[in-house]
Amino acid sequence: MDLTLSRPKLISLAAGFTDNETLPVSEAWELLRELLGRRPTGEPAMQYGSTVGLPALRAQTAARIQAQDAATGEGRLHADLYAPDTTLLTHGSQQLLYMVTEALCDPGDVVIVEDPTYFVFLGILQSHGLECRGVRLESDGLDLARLERVLERLKREGRLPRLKLLYLVTYHQNPTSTTTAFAKKAAALDLLRHYERAAGHPLYLLEDAAYRELRFAGPDTASALAASGGLGRVIYAGTYSKPFATGVRVGFGLLPEPLRTAVTRVKGNHDFGTANLIQHLLSRAIAEGVYDRHVGRLRSRYATKAAGMTAAMRRHFPREVTWEEPRGGMYVWARLPRGVRAGARSELFRQALAAEVLYVPGRLCYADDPTRRAPDSEMRLSFGNATEPDIRTGITRLGKAIHATL
Amino acid sequence: MDLTLSRPKLISLAAGFTDNETLPVSEAWELLRELLGRRPTGEPAMQYGSTVGLPALRAQTAARIQAQDAATGEGRLHADLYAPDTTLLTHGSQQLLYMVTEALCDPGDVVIVEDPTYFVFLGILQSHGLECRGVRLESDGLDLARLERVLERLKREGRLPRLKLLYLVTYHQNPTSTTTAFAKKAAALDLLRHYERAAGHPLYLLEDAAYRELRFAGPDTASALAASGGLGRVIYAGTYSKPFATGVRVGFGLLPEPLRTAVTRVKGNHDFGTANLIQHLLSRAIAEGVYDRHVGRLRSRYATKAAGMTAAMRRHFPREVTWEEPRGGMYVWARLPRGVRAGARSELFRQALAAEVLYVPGRLCYADDPTRRAPDSEMRLSFGNATEPDIRTGITRLGKAIHATL
Structure with missing residues (x-):
């Protein structure tokens, strides 16, 4: 820069x-005019909201991801996973990734990442004193045999109890543009589940879907939430910033309990909740089809x-x-x-x-x-x-x- | 809640x-109409900014604090301390407090706070595994004799090398409404400086001025930046959220180096920078006198x-x-x-x-x-x-x- x-x-x-x-400069202008043109809608937008985020936008977010997953015809949808109560709104999806790391990982823990992966998050992980192990990418997502080899090696080294996360950028990946096939997400979840006993705690899949909505060719793919092994193990991170406007920094996560409560507590410490005005703007943009x-x-x-x-x-x-x-x-x-x-x-x-x-x-x-x-x-x-x-x-x-x- | x-x-x-x-619902709408009514001003507001924050708003912020301190007639102003380059914009002053803690403190470190103090920050400190020592408040700020006693005791206990910060909410304090006299800030800084040799590192005064602009009686008081001992040792945290609109979450810090660089790095990891649209809104509100x-x-x-x-x-x-x-x-x-x-x-x-x-x-x-x-x-x-x-x-x-x- x-x-x-x-x-x-x-x-x-x-x-x-x-x-x-x-x-979308003029579009934002129109939406803000509607929002701030009347005090009944203007006041809530200019006041504090709650730490988890605007209820309407949480509901819209959960419903959007559910509809996107349903439209792929892949997997099987658990409605519980796509609920406002699982959803947390953040200052960009970056903040969600950061807070998940804070809530879940201690220095010396291990995170498995794609080889290569999103370098800013890599910096966050490594600056928190976490050890990253890379798994080679193929054209449809990570090489499952290598993932198993990494897990086996961690087990052999006695490091499995320190493994916390598998981090995948699953749609049009930053940096390679690779999209992970749904079957691979499901298989990765099954593999993680297999090693949970030796780990002694849940092994989460952190699915970073930041680029999902920026697809311009080929069909969409279901998220890991739709995989049978996804129940209680998938953290889905997304964003409205890149598809709408990067100056309107709103991201989100769908998280299983008890993680959502833990991450919400961290969010309360960071900033009490995402700036309300931009949440109201996005909620209206989605409701009116502008988004x-x-x-x-x-x-x-x-x-x-x-x-x-x-x-x-x-x-x-x-x-x-x-x-x-x-x-x-x-x-x-x-x-x-x-x-x-x-x-x-x-x-x-x-x-x-x-x-x-x-x-x-x-x-x-x-x-x-x-x-x-x-x-x-x-x-x-x-x-x-x-x-x-x-x-x-x-x-x-x-x-x-x-x-x-x- | x-x-x-x-x-x-x-x-x-x-x-x-x-x-x-x-x-200020209609005021915000007027400002946004001007901002988003033309693409040359609208595009930058809807795009990513830099991690440290909008240059114009950083300059306005530094100049405002300098003018406020100058108007009190107290202390002696070092222009260098009130420069855009010392200023960092954040998602509320809460985020600044959080990031300073992250950048400066390790679990087991000690922070001296007022007795009583702002309970949310207390929660942040204690959840990071930090030990807090309280110093009794008098009607014009902390009891200096007690501060010295706490410092002596830390020295005796061999805990001074773990002391990092003195945290004071200096204007209309949350929760007691106490305002700290300038002379007390200056004396506290001198005391800290005196114990630095035994600590082996800089001892910072974190001055939380969140309520400074909400003064409705009595004269203003200079910040610790204006004290002779303030050079390189004062972190000044403020906010635009409470005086303007809590839904527009923008706070700021004036920080000495190398702390500002360290905290900016943390900010880059948190969220890359504060949502640009609300920074542009505030900058315009200040420039036009609306604020x-x-x-x-x-x-x-x-x-x-x-x-x-x-x-x-x-x-x-x-x-x-x-x-x-x-x-x-x-x-x-x-x-x-x-x-x-x-x-x-x-x-x-x-x-x-x-x-x-x-x-x-x-x-x-x-x-x-x-x-x-x-x-x-x-x-x-x-x-x-x-x-x-x-x-x-x-x-x-x-x-x-x-x-x-x-």
């Missing part, structure tokens, strides 16, 4: 910001930008660079030939910066897991915030830098 | 909510409500009950005769509840300090949220309950 501010010519393909042009219409527009816009980015990559990147076409989210994960380094101290990163283009080195997305060597020849490219001309220019510059490095 | 929701007849003199009728006009109205309203509450207390409470007239904030601290218990399990609390009136038992505001016995014959009464008729009815009911208990 600092780099972006101090170098106005720099094209950042690094930031996870959303698209400026699509921000869904906006998400529809955003999807087609991101589809176009993603296609523009990968078209430019096909044209300007060497043949040896590979990637999967994103079906949602805002990232393309580019793999360079083995041996080509892309890290923050690499020749490539330096050359890219000299050419005024910024990417996220893939290495940052790998946990400090001593049991394997982290790859350093990948990069995360975001088509979220940059304009279409900037994406083309940025990819052209980056292509030159890669060519020069190979 | 749960109690209030489930018993509609209950008059709560417990909640620290602000006055519904004075909420100050609103604070003026709020002050005269609270002055009236406070006078109404204490008038009713003089009429309906037994003579043996004593209190100080509040000069700001939203609380009256009532002291019952020694031996009359007011705690959550007391006969008085039970009778008050049966009569449909709720107060905060004073005992909750005392730390679990093993070196002294905590009083249990006080109550915190809030005139913030209840209407004037409800305040009169509530005090009448409470008076009857106290009479019955004596």
Whole structure:
């Protein structure tokens, strides 16, 4: 961010910001006019709410996730898991992830993550003194055989009693754009359940669905809540910020008890509850269909930008660079030939910066897991915030830098 | 809160909510209309900001505190301490308090607090495994001789190296309404400095100024930033929520380095930064004078409500009950005769509840300090949220309950 501010010519393909042009400015204005135009609706929006969050928005949230899961036809839905009482509203889904970590984990505990995974949460985990073990990703989610191997190894090492969480970014993953198949979530839950006896406590699956609504190709997939092993073991984290407006930071979690009570207590300590005005704004946006219409527009816009980015990559990147076409989210994960380094101290990163283009080195997305060597020849490219001309220019510059490095 | 929701007849003199009728609903709407009426101002408000917060609002914040301190004529101002670069914006001042605790304290550390103090922060400290030592309050702030005694005792016990913070709610304190004299802040800082050598690290004064702008009688007092011992040792926490609207949760801190950098890192992990829309709203409210006009109205309203509450207390409470007239904030601290218990399990609390009136038992505001016995014959009464008729009815009911208990 600092780099972006101090170098106005720099094209950042690094930031996870959303698209400026699509921000629903006039829509928010209309909704706020209705909300604040009358004191009976205006006063509650300007007053404290409760720590768990606005009841109407909690009900809308639970109902939305249930409807999304039901529409996939996958799994079997337990209505209890999609109730306002399981739902907690937060200042972005980041805050939920943070509070779950605080409520559940002590220094020295173990969390299993995807290899690679969302690097900010990785930073949170590791700064809390937690040990992260990575499980390789396949094109439809984590490699189950490897997950079992990690669990076996933890058992052998006597570390299972310190395992608390399996953290998966299940939809259009940050950074790889991978979506986890429902069958894999169900199988992962079964595996966790199998090792619970040796752990001596529940092993939770923390499902980070931040990018679920930003799908622009292919069918939706049911969440882990719909898996038979999901009862009491799945924490579902989502957000309204990225699909609507990142300046309106409201995220949410669906959590089983006693975890929801514990996390709510942490929330009370953090800030008493999410700023009420923006919760009322979102609740109204959903109730009036403004939110869904906006998400529809955003999807087609991101589809176009993603296609523009990968078209430019096909044209300007060497043949040896590979990637999967994103079906949602805002990232393309580019793999360079083995041996080509892309890290923050690499020749490539330096050359890219000299050419005024910024990417996220893939290495940052790998946990400090001593049991394997982290790859350093990948990069995360975001088509979220940059304009279409900037994406083309940025990819052209980056292509030159890669060519020069190979 | 749960109690209030489930018993509609209950008059709560417990909640620290602000006055519904004075909420600046139409003012907020006007400001949002200007903000969101044009895309050049609307887009930044709807997009992510930076972790430290909106630059304009940081500059306004630092300048306001500097002007407030300058206007008192007390102390000597170091311009460096009132700079945008020392300022961090948060989701309410509560979040700042929480993050300072996280950044600075480890389980087993010691924090010195006022006896009594703000009970929510006390809960945060104690839930982080911190030991709290209480220092008796006088009518102009903490008893300096007792502060020295606590420091001496910590030194004797070899616990000084674990001391991290002195936490003071310096303006119209929650719960007692006491304002700390500037000379006492300066003396407390000098005392802390004196013990730093034995501690082996900086001893910070965390000055919680949440109620500073809600002053309705008497002159303002300079913050600890203006004391000569304040350089590099004062963390100043404030809020825009209570003076403007609690649904617009924006607080702030002025922090010395390296603490500001450390706390900013924690903020990045919590939520990346405060919701941008509400920061833009507040910045505009301040720039256009809407904020100050609103604070003026709020002050005269609270002055009236406070006078109404204490008038009713003089009429309906037994003579043996004593209190100080509040000069700001939203609380009256009532002291019952020694031996009359007011705690959550007391006969008085039970009778008050049966009569449909709720107060905060004073005992909750005392730390679990093993070196002294905590009083249990006080109550915190809030005139913030209840209407004037409800305040009169509530005090009448409470008076009857106290009479019955004596």
